Amino acid sequence: MSLVDAPTGGTEEARGLLLTNARPTGRDGSLVDVLIESGEVSAMAPDITPASGVDVVDLDGRWLGPGLWDSHVHMDQWALVRQRLDLSSARSAAEAASLVGERLRGQPPAAGRPLIGYGFQDALWPDTPTRALLDSVSGDVPVVLVSKDLHAVWLDSRALEQHGHGGHPTGLLREQAAFDVNTAVSAVSEELLDDWVAEAVEAASARGVVGVVDLEMTLSIDRWARRVAGGVRGLRVQAGVYPQDLDGVIARGLRTGDVVEGTEGLVTMGPFKIITDGSLNTRTAYCHDPYPGLEGDPAARGLPTYEADELVGWLRRASSAGLVPAVHAIGDAANALALDALEEVGCGGSIEHAQLLDVRDVDRFARLGIVASVQPEHAMDDRDVADRYWAGRTGRAFAFETLVAAGVTVRLGSDAPVAPLDPWVSMAAAVSRARDGRASWHPEQRLVSSVALAASARGRSAVETGSAADLVVTEADPLAATDAELRSFDVAATLLGGRFTHVALG
Known part of the structure; x- marks a missing residue:
């Protein structure tokens, strides 16, 4: 069976699947066969002989890599x-x-x-x-x-x-x-919103996406259960919860990582999301230093959302109930506040955005085991705004390489709809720090391609035996692509647990 004939949306993971003539990313380009059984990669070797009943799909020399995640989206808003x-x-x-x-x-x-x-x-x-x-x-x-x-x-x-x-x-x-x-x-009928989300899921699958962390500001776990029951099965979803819905989630006994009933294992309870400051473009990101031109204004340094003891209280309540925190912090003062609170509670978790960091706080990310969940395309959108309002500080803005070098776990995302739900765009921004023909902005903070890919694929830059068969098939090697090529990268197929969710020929 050729790739163009491969089925989508069925139950191939139950039958077994053999992908022949694949070029795994991160290797020497040699062709191998990849056997998928029970939704996992069970073997990788040349010339595997399939057992009876196993579907065979010829990748014809295309590249095979780990499926991509977007670690920060607002799915309803994106739709x-x-x-x-x-x-x-x-x-x-x-x-x-x-x-x-x-x-x-x-x-x-x-x-x-x-x-x-x-x-x-x-x-x-x-x-x-x-x-x-x-x-x-x-x-x-x-x-x-x-x-x-x-x-x-x-x-x-x-x-x-x-x-x-x-x-x-x-x-x-x-x-x-x-x-x-x-x-x-944004209040449209549930039926209409579900239709629009289904379209958005299909579009994400077409870009090689296998999972998202959905940080929609209203609790979405029941909406996702309804969508899966209605046939929306293209993504794994980790659905977060905000303070206003925390009591309800705790009452249901849901902990981060728990599978949501009725979702075929595709939807799990995500993190506890809490917002500590605003944004750079609105000059509400909470910073140690005032914004130029706002000196003397009560909001000159931005707007913190919580006092330190309030933030600690929320984190302690959520983490004691088994919910891992995801703390929105953009300004350097907000990041310091978030790290202080996470350290006091001792709960781990992630900081979402981490756009401006005090150098002394970078090591704290690593020491405390806090994940930096960042959105590289924001650096391209905001470079001119940062140069104006964070003048003299941009060397520590969107400091991706500094975080990686310190041993911090970095995950890439889009914050869709703020940037497109397209991990190739995020990777392009991370590896080049450039867009639209402009010079690289703070090139010392660029990531190498393998690191950017791993940060977009839950730590994997290559396909491995024993791992979930969440895979992306591409026409070219993503680790050798330029940033311009990545922005319009050809995705030939996407698999979720060994099931094709997208098939197209480039």
Whole structure:
């Protein structure tokens, strides 16, 4: 059977599968056969003779590597954003408003529905977002524009009234107010959202993704159980929980790693997620030093979300119930606060983002066994913003190689929808620190390809016997690809537990 004839979505893992003429990543390029039984790689050798009933698929010299994970996504938000007006190209408030006007003239939303846009970054805009500017193009349609980092929303007057902010002077809401508005506009029917998530899962499988850590801000384990029952079986999902839902998860006796009932083993309880500060683009990331131009402002150093004792209390409650913490920390002061709390509780876990670090805190990551869950494409999106607002500090921003050299476990992700749910994009950013033809930004922090691949594949840079048959088949060797090639890397097939979830010829 050729690769093009390989079935998808069936139960191949129960029958056994032999992949012939594969080139495993991280080896010398020699061809081997790979036998998969009971969802695991059971043998790798030249010229394996298959037993009766084993399906045989010829990879015809293609490369075979470990399946990819995205260690930080917001899956419902990613599915929703794929349906929204794309504002990522706007370089000013006026340009964003123009895109809104163009969409309203050509493709207005259904009567009574708002126009929702996503992806604006206002930190370097030459003009200021205002409600009046959106009012000038929105007419009688409420307009809600969500920032790329999800930490701000920009509303016209109609939308402000609808969401309880009618007297707001600018229409630009940040942090919790923004989260509340985004949650409200994201409320679509469960049936429609499930359909959109199913499309997003298929798209992820087509990029070689076999698993995600879903840190959606509302508890999603029951939604995922419903989706799997409905046939969405393309990914392994570790679904996190936030403070507002912690008591409910504890009451159900769920611990990190527990399989969620009714999900065929695909969905497990994920980490306890808690947010300690804001973001760089909104200048709310909590830092030791003030943001330029904000000196004297009470929020000049950003906005911590919790006092130290509050954070310790949440971590202790979650970890004592068997939930591993995942702490959002972007500014260097937030990272120090998170490490202090994790050390006091002694619970391990991860820090999500870890964008700006005090040099002294890097060794603490390693000593405490804290995972650095980072998003390399953010460095490409934010390099100019960082150069302005973290001037003189960018040598320790997005410090991937520094973390690896210190012995810290690093995992790569996207924070989708903030960046695309595509691990090849994350790897490209990690190994090059460059994009769009620009020079490498702080090239000393680049990762070698094998490290970037392992950080995207749960520590594996090569296929190994005895491991789960979560695999990706590619047309070329990912360890020899340039960053530009990685960004549009050809994925020929993806397997989850020995079952094809995607097949395509490059």
